Amino acid sequence: MLSILKQSHSGSSSSLAMPRGLDFSQALSEIAGMGGGGGGDLQELRARPLTERRVDMHGFCNPGDFQRSPYLSARGNIANVFRGSTEEGYKAYHADKYDEDKNPNGIINFGTSENKLCFDLMSKRLTQTDMNLMEPPLLQYPDWKGHMFLREEVARFLTYYCKAPAPLKAENVIVLNGCGSLFSALATVLCDPGEAVLIATPFYGGITQSVFLYGNVKLVYAYLDSKITGTSTRPFQLTVEKLEKALQDARAEGVTVRALILLNPQNPLGDIYSLSELRDYLEFAKRHELHVIVDEIYMLSVFDESATFHSVLGMDRLPDPQRTHVMWGISKDFAVSGIRFGTLYTENQDVANAVGSLCYFHGVCGxxxxxxxxxxxxxxxxxxxxxxxxxxxxxxxxxxxxxxLKTLGVPFLNRNAGFFVWIDFRKYLRTGTFEEEMLLWRRFLDNKVLLSCGKAFECSEPGWFRIIFADKTHRLQLGEGFPEQ
Amino acid sequence: MLSILKQSHSGSSSSLAMPRGLDFSQALSEIAGMGGGGGGDLQELRARPLTERRVDMHGFCNPGDFQRSPYLSARGNIANVFRGSTEEGYKAYHADKYDEDKNPNGIINFGTSENKLCFDLMSKRLTQTDMNLMEPPLLQYPDWKGHMFLREEVARFLTYYCKAPAPLKAENVIVLNGCGSLFSALATVLCDPGEAVLIATPFYGGITQSVFLYGNVKLVYAYLDSKITGTSTRPFQLTVEKLEKALQDARAEGVTVRALILLNPQNPLGDIYSLSELRDYLEFAKRHELHVIVDEIYMLSVFDESATFHSVLGMDRLPDPQRTHVMWGISKDFAVSGIRFGTLYTENQDVANAVGSLCYFHGVCGxxxxxxxxxxxxxxxxxxxxxxxxxxxxxxxxxxxxxxLKTLGVPFLNRNAGFFVWIDFRKYLRTGTFEEEMLLWRRFLDNKVLLSCGKAFECSEPGWFRIIFADKTHRLQLGEGFPEQ
Known part of the structure; x- marks a missing residue:
């Protein structure tokens, strides 16, 4: 699939290349022309209306310009509209999905963070005979925190892969149907309605709906940017200073902040935090009595041996263990986002029990x-x-x-974790606005390429995009005798 | 298992009878003695403290007498305590679970509404080769409303079993991980925090937490009782008059009621509504612009051919189709409560879309x-x-x-649907209070029998209990050559 990038660059028409449409680089060339100063295209693009259902994430607590349904509550209307706005691209994708055979001119999805490289391995493993058990205890109501055999297995698994200094305990483990559910449950039991959680931008935007739709919890942003100045030695570097500032700003506005969310490895940046960075963030949280929700869902998707991931569960000492809550799941690291499974590790039994109550709504099949x-x-x-x-x-x-990207001369962050590359398309925006970013996003979509724009991650600088690379490469390159096949 | 009832009555000691403890009728005899006026036992029972974690359902929005955790939000504390209160019996049960071989003196669970009679059939069917598919689309993120192939199948299934006058449509179907989740999602999108839903008592108490824990939605009760007077020709009969009164009372107190919940077949009564009753309830709702959530989760568990179940989906004409939402699932009718699957049928696309957004938290594995x-x-x-x-x-x-029960001289409602019998133990309470009811409940538990007391269903009359009968009978009676084995 990614040979479309090569296609327009080399000009060759390989048998693996898509005939038309799937044209990341064609779209790019077009936009590049815009950036070059011609402006004609851009004028035309600007004339096209933004989607009417677009809702600003910041403002989506107070929806304004949409059709209110008389059948729904205020929050029901938000859920209704919210879906519409975030899923515009996915709606287009689902209506015109690329398929090698059935729809070769369809939209290619570089937007959803899925690993599509390992279905062969996972299908094979998941259909082996040891998997197919249907004993009565599995068919009955479970402990809503999860069956003990699974919680024990998760504890052993995390002890091993997180390099825990002492064995982790099954009673501190909760399992449920995905980390989105976990964000929802944690936000609800840690914050009251209208309270907030601190997070650095850009971040995986799904967290916004996860904490808001049920929990009515807001996010407070620590804005990172690409500038390298002061204590920041890499673009979008998270520092305690930025966290402090965001927290103080929020408090000055009367917002009660209850927790900090850390994503490690970070989505969409691909950053992995060093042990000393982690310690700094956790100490900051402790100073302010903030809970820390550490999302390590990409922990086994560090694909370069030169990089070392540190789980907070592997630290010798947690600054504030009763306020440190770690989540992981199999959707990313085991390439099975359709198998809804997420897990929480927390030593805090009040948090575990309260989340356990909500697990009634997030149950996983026996x-x-x-x-x-x-x-x-x-x-x-x-x-x-x-x-x-x-x-x-x-x-x-x-x-x-x-x-x-290098060949096309497009800057990006070169990282070793996750399924995504954070790309700098700023030079293709003339005035550097989010409106232009949205137009660029839609231009890609018109050319049958679904990407995620920076705004979806609350990025403070317009022009950044996330592309998912963990997609079909092995199949497209099969004919070229890709070594690991 | 139920031979314990026979055991103490006949005095015989069959090889199938439990040696001790599982003693429904022993507990009953003891209590019967109390009712006779001796009172010594009762005095002793009264001296025993009620559980400290008991929280009145009515008041659990404003928890008072429990230890507040400094780590949790106000609602997190409620979730924490709520779990403790409702699960007291289940906690005891899980700690001392009856097992033929390993723990023959353990607690027997007649409290959880599960069908344990068909694991053999379901295990066999669910492990046939057609079941074990692991294709890539099943391993990827689904449409959160459910895969279309399943929604189409649900539409066909409901069309057939609900006897729909015209084919039901897949786009009106949503699937998610259980009807508890569906109550949570519907309450949230139909009501704003503090608003209410009308329901007749006694009812399955889990609905209280389902609408409250995330949604902060209250229930308003239409109290039914056992008296046969006026338009009520059977005990606990639901009438429009009672619904009207409850609605007017709530409105007089300033409570905004948005919906009516109907359970059909009713849990715990086992009642099945006639077509004309259904029509009356739906017309009542239409008059007041109330949504109607119709829970038909026991629709295929009508076990006597003399009884006819009518689904609202089978009605020629719905009074208010845009406000009528029907739920069903497989946990009861297919005896697999461990397989988390529930479904909503609604013609209202705003409701479907808003619930669809929340389905992100209630996903079912591909x-x-x-x-x-x-x-x-x-x-x-x-x-x-x-x-x-x-x-x-x-x-x-x-x-x-x-x-x-007849032999023991205990009155009960004789119905043909569901897994439960609604039993009248009022004569065993001396003064007829809920405190006595709780003592009786605990006396059963002390005798290793877990039942559900009427208070858990918000019954207005103390002394009613629900017993689950769909349990192990076929195994216990195997030696007696039970015909359907």
Missing amino acids: PVQHKVAQLLRDRDWINQVYLRANHARLKAAHTYVTDE | PVQHKVAQLLRDRDWINQVYLRANHARLKAAHTYVTDE
Whole structure:
């Protein structure tokens, strides 16, 4: 699929290349022309109306310019509209999905953060005979925190992969149907309506709806930017100073902040925090009695051996263990976002019990709990087969995309974790506004390429985009004899 | 398991009888003595403290007498305590669970509404080869309303079993991980915080937490009682007059009521509404512009052919189709409460879309969606094998328990649907208070029998209990050559 990048660059028409439409670089060339100063295209683009259902994330607590349904509550109307706004691209995608055979001119989805490189391995493992258990206890109501056999397995798994200094405990583990649910539950039990959680931007935008739709919890932003100045030695570097400022600003406005969210590895930047950075963030939170929600959902998707991931569960000492809550799931690291499974590790039994109550709404099927436990306990397969192949494939796909970007002369952050590259398209915006960014996003979509624009991550600088690279490379490159196949 | 009822009555010691403890009728005899006027036992019982964590359902929005956790929000504290109060019995049960081999003196659970009579059939069906599909689309993020193949199957299934006058439409179907989640989502999108939903008591108490924990929605009660007077020709009969009164009372207190919940078949009563009753309730709702949430989760658990269930989806004309929302799931009718699957049918696309947004938190695994679709489309197996066996087993178990109750001289409602019998223990309470009811409940628990007391269903009359009969009868009676084995 990514050979479309190569296609327009090389001008060659390989048998693997898409005939038309799937044209990341064609769209790019067009936009490049705009950036060059011609402006004609841009005028035309500007004339096209922004979607009427666009709702500013900042303001979506007070929806204004949309059709209110008389059948829904105020928050029901927000849920209704919210879906419309965030899913505009996905709606277009679902209506015109690319398919090698059935719809070769359809939209390619570089927007959803999924690993599509390992379905072969996962399908095979998940259909082995040990997976297919249907005993009565699996068919009955479970403990809503999860079956104990699974919580024990998760504790062992995290102890091993997070390099915990002492064995983690099953009673501190909760399992539920995904980390979105976990954000919702944690926001609800840690914050009252209208209270807030601190997070650095850009960040995975789904968190906004996760904490708001049920919980009515707001996010307070620590804005990072690409400038390298002062204590920032890399673009979008998270520093305690920026967290302090955001917290003080929020407090000055009368906002009660209850928690800090850390994403590690970071989505969309791909950053991995060093141990000393982690310690600084956790100490900051402790000083202000903030809970810390650490989302480590990409922890096993660090695909370059030169990079080392540190889980907070691997730290010798947590500054504030009763306020430190760690989440992980299998959707990213095991390339199965359709298998809804997320987990929380917390030593705080009040938090565990309160989240446990809400788990009634986030239950995982018993037979799936068995499958996940079988998967997590198969350490040999994970280490010798799965992670080796997955990391090699991720690395190859990442190299492929970043090489294309280099050739096209497009700047980006070169990182070693996650499924995404954070791309700097700022030079293609003439005046550097979010409106232009949206137009560029839509121009890509018109050219059948779905990306995510920086605004969706609350990025403070217009012009940044996230592209997902963990997609189909192995299939498209199969004919070229890609080594790890 | 239920032979314990027979055991103490007949005095015989069958090989199937439990050696001690599982002693419904022993507890009953003891209590009967109390009712006789001796009072010594009762004095002793009264001296025992009520659980400290008991929270009155009515008041649980304003928790008073419990230890507040400094780590949790106000609502987080409620979630924490709520769990503690409702699950006291289940906690005891989980700590001392009856097991034929490993813990023959443990607690028997007659409290959880599960059908344990059909695990053999379901295990067999769910492990057939057509079930075990792991294709990539099932492993990727789904449409949060559910995969279209499943929604189409649900539409066909409901069209058939609800006897819909015209084919139901897949786009009106939403699937998610259980009806508890559906109550939560519907309450949230139909009501704003502090608003209310009308329901007749006694009702399945889990609805209270389902609408409150996330949604902060209250229930307003239409109190039914056992008296047969006026338009009520059966005990606990739901009438429009009672609904009208409850609605007017709530409005007089300034409470905004947005919806009416109907349970059909009713839990815990086992009532099935006639078409004309249904029409009356729906017309009442229409007059007051109330949404109606119709929970038909026991619709295929009508085990006597003399009884006819009418789904609102089978009505020729819905009085207010845009405000009528029907839920169903497989946990009860297919005896698999561990497989989290519920579904909503609504013609209102605003409601569907708003609930669809919240479905992000209630996702069902892709491979499970496939399994459920396979199950629902296997009409031959359902009709010829499963429902025949299930209904015969339910009927036999119901007959067994009700015959015992008759022999013991305990009054009860004799119905033909669901897994429960609504039992009148009022004569065993001396002064007829809920405190005595709780003592009786605890006396049963002390005798290793977990029941549900009327207070848990917000019953207005102390002394009513729900017993679940759909439990293990077929195994206990296996040696007696039970016909449907």
